[in-house]
Amino acid sequence: MAKAKNNTLKLNFDTKWGYSPAPESKSIAKIEAKYDLFINGKFEKPLSKKYFDTINPATEEKLSEVADANAADVDKAVKAARIAYNNVWGKMPAKERAKYIYRIARMIQERAREFAVIESLDGGKPIRESRDIDVPVAANHFFYYAGWADKLQYAFPNRNPKPLGVAGQIIPWNFPLLMAAWKIAPALATGNTVVLKPAETTPLTALKLAEIIQESELPAGVVNIITGAGATGAAIVNHSDINKIAFTGSTDVGKIIQRAVAGTNKKITLELGGKAANIIFDDAPIDQAVEGIINGIYFNQGHVCCAGSRLFVQESVFDEVIRKLKDRLETLIVGDPLDKNTDIGAINSKQQMETIHKYLKIGEKEGAEMYQSNCPLPKKGYFIRPTLFTNVAQSSRIVQEEIFGPVLTVQTFRTDDEVIEKANNTPFGLSAGVWTDKGSKIFNLTTKMRAGVVWANTYNKFDPTSPFGGYKESGFGREGGLHGLSAYLNVH
Ligand code: NAI
Ligand code: MG
Numbered sequence: 348m349a350k351a352k353n354n355t356l357k358l359n360f361d362t363k364w365g366y367s368p369a370p371e372s373k374s375i376a377k378i379e380a381k382y383d384l385f386i387n388g389k390f391e392k393p394l395s396k397k398y399f400d401t402i403n404p405a406t407e408e409k410l411s412e413v414a415d416a417n418a419a420d421v422d423k424a425v426k427a428a429r430i431a432y433n434n435v436w437g438k439m440p441a442k443e444r445a446k447y448i449y450r451i452a453r454m455i456q457e458r459a460r461e462f463a464v465i466e467s468l469d470g471g472k473p474i475r476e477s478r479d480i481d482v483p484v485a486a487n488h489f490f491y492y493a494g495w496a497d498k499l500q501y502a503f504p505n506r507n508p509k510p511l512g513v514a515g516q517i518i519p520w521n522f523p524l525l526m527a528a529w530k531i532a533p534a535l536a537t538g539n540t541v542v543l544k545p546a547e548t549t550p551l552t553a554l555k556l557a558e559i560i561q562e563s564e565l566p567a568g569v570v571n572i573i574t575g576a577g578a579t580g581a582a583i584v585n586h587s588d589i590n591k592i593a594f595t596g597s598t599d600v601g602k603i604i605q606r607a608v609a610g611t612n613k614k615i616t617l618e619l620g621g622k623a624a625n626i627i628f629d630d631a632p633i634d635q636a637v638e639g640i641i642n643g644i645y646f647n648q649g650h651v652c653c654a655g656s657r658l659f660v661q662e663s664v665f666d667e668v669i670r671k672l673k674d675r676l677e678t679l680i681v682g683d684p685l686d687k688n689t690d691i692g693a694i695n696s697k698q699q700m701e702t703i704h705k706y707l708k709i710g711e712k713e714g715a716e717m718y719q720s721n722c723p724l725p726k727k728g729y730f731i732r733p734t735l736f737t738n739v740a741q742s743s744r745i746v747q748e749e750i751f752g753p754v755l756t757v758q759t760f761r762t763d764d765e766v767i768e769k770a771n772n773t774p775f776g777l778s779a780g781v782w783t784d785k786g787s788k789i790f791n792l793t794t795k796m797r798a799g800v801v802w803a804n805t806y807n808k809f810d811p812t813s814p815f816g817g818y819k820e821s822g823f824g825r826e827g828g829l830h831g832l833s834a835y836l837n838v839h
C-alpha cells in the first residue's frame with residue numbers, strides 16, 4: 348500500500364494479490380524417533396534388528412525411523428493373528444466385536460487433527476485433503492463396518508457367512524490411513540484377524556493407528572501392523588498360514604502377487620492402477636466441469652488410482668474448456684502441504700518424482716504440447732507444477748500408461764460412440780467421469796464404460812457404503828459397501 352498525498356491510504360494495484368501462509372501447527376503431531384513392530388498388542392523390536400527412515404517429502408527431512416520386518420517377523424505377526432483368531436476374535440459374539448470397531452472409529456475422530464498433520468508430513472498431501480477427506484472417510488469406514496458386524500446374516504440371507512481366518516493386507520502410499528481403514532474395518536467386522544503392512548514411504552499414520560488400537564484394548568493379536576518394503580510384503584503374500592491377501596498398489600506388483608497365490612487356498616483381492624477417462628460433453632456446465640477436471644487429476648498430486656488423467660472434451664467446447672482450465676491452473680497453489688491454502692502438495696517420493704519427469708519427457712518426445720502453470724515452487728522437496736498435454740494420440744504412452752502425478756492428457760471427440768470407444772481403449776478400468784446436462788447420456792455411458800466406478804457431474808467422491816474396484820488390469824474384487832464384506836467371508 349502506498350500513502351497518497353492527502354494522507355488517505357490508497358491501494359497499490361501493482362502489488363500482486365497473494366495468500367499469507369496459514370500453516371497448521373506441527374506440534375500437534377506426536378511422532379516418536381523410532382517405531383518397532385506392532386505385534387500381539389505390543390510394540391516389539393524387529394528380529395531383523397533393522398530400521399529405515401521415513402522422510403517428509405516436502406522438506407526431505409527425516410521424520411522418524413521404523414522397523415524393517417523380515418520373514419521371521421512376518422511369521423511372528425501371523426502366529427499372533429492366528430492365535431487371536433482361534434482363541435478370541437473368531438469366537439466373540441458379533442455385537443461385542445462391533446463395540447471395538449466403533450471405539451476405534453471414535454478414537455480416530457478424537458485424534459483427527461493429529462492424524463491429518465502426520466499424514467501430510469509423512470506423505471506430502473495438502474492438509475486440506477488429509478483433514479477433510481482421508482481422516483473423516485477413514486473414521487466413517489470403521490463406523491460403517493461396525494454397523495454390519497452383527498448383521499451378517501441379513502447381508503447374506505439364508506446363507507452361512509463365515510470368516511476366512513488371517514488376512515494379510517498390503518497398502519500403498521497415496522491414502523495411507525484411509526487404505527488401512529478400508530482394509531482393517533471390513534476384516535474385523537467379518538471376524539477375521541489382520542497383519543497389515545503400510546507402504547515404506549508412509550508408515551506413520553498406520554503406526555499411530557496401532558497406538559489407538561492398543562488404547563482401544565482390542566484383544567492382542569487381532570490387528571498386527573508391521574513395517575517394511577517390498578520384501579516384507581512378499582513375505583506376507585508367501586506365508587502359508589494366511590487365508591486372504593488384500594493388496595492395493597501397482598499393477599506390476601499385483602501380477603507378482605497373483606502368480607504367488609495361484610494354486611494356494613488364499614482368497615485374493617487386488618486394487619491396482621488406473622487411467623480414468625473424464626468426459627466433458629458440450630451441454631455440460633463448463634465451469635463446474637473445469638472444477639471437476641481439476642479435482643479429478645490435481646487432487647493429491649495425481650497420486651490417485653482413480654484420477655481422471657485422460658480428459659475427453661467434445662470438439663465444440665474444446666477451446667473454451669482449455670482456456671478456462673489454463674486460467675484455473677494458474678491459480679493453483681503448489682507448496683507446503685501443511686499450509687491450509689495449498690492445493691497441490693509434495694510428490695510422495697524422489698522415485699515417484701523421477702517417474703513423473705520421465706513421462707513429461709516422453710510426452711514431449713511424442714510430439715504432445717505441454718502446458719505447465721507458472722506458480723513458484725519451493726526450493727527444497729519434491730514438487731511438480733500442474734501439467735496438461737494437448738495434441739496427444741490415442742496410442743501415446745502418456746495416454747496409455749499410468750503416470751500417477753499431476754499430469755493430464757486432453758483429447759477431443761464428436762459423438763457418444765466415439766468417446767466410449769476411446770475411453771474404453773485402455774488396459775485399465777477402475778473409474779470414469781462424465782459431465783453432461785442429459786440423464787439419458789449419463790445412463791448410456793455408464794452402461795457401456797468398462798469401469799468399476801463412474802461419477803456423473805462430480806469426481807473423486809468416496810463413501811463407505813459404495814463399492815469400489817476395477818475391471819481388467821485395474822484388478823478384481825470390491826472394497827466398500829456390502830460387496831466389501833463378502834471379500835472377507837466364505838458364504839455357503
Ligand atoms: P508398489 O506396488 O511397489 O507398492 C505398493 C505396496 O506394495 C507397498 O506397500 C510396497 O511395499 C508393497 N510391495 C512392493 N513389492 C511387493 C511385492 N513383491 N510383494 C508384496 N508387496 C510388495 O508401488 P510403487 O512402486 O510404490 O509405485 C509404482 C507405481 O504404482 C506408481 O507410479 C503408480 O503408478 C502405481 N501405484 C498405484 C496405486 C494404487 O492406488 N492403485 C498406489 C501406489 C502406486
Ligand atoms: Mg514419508
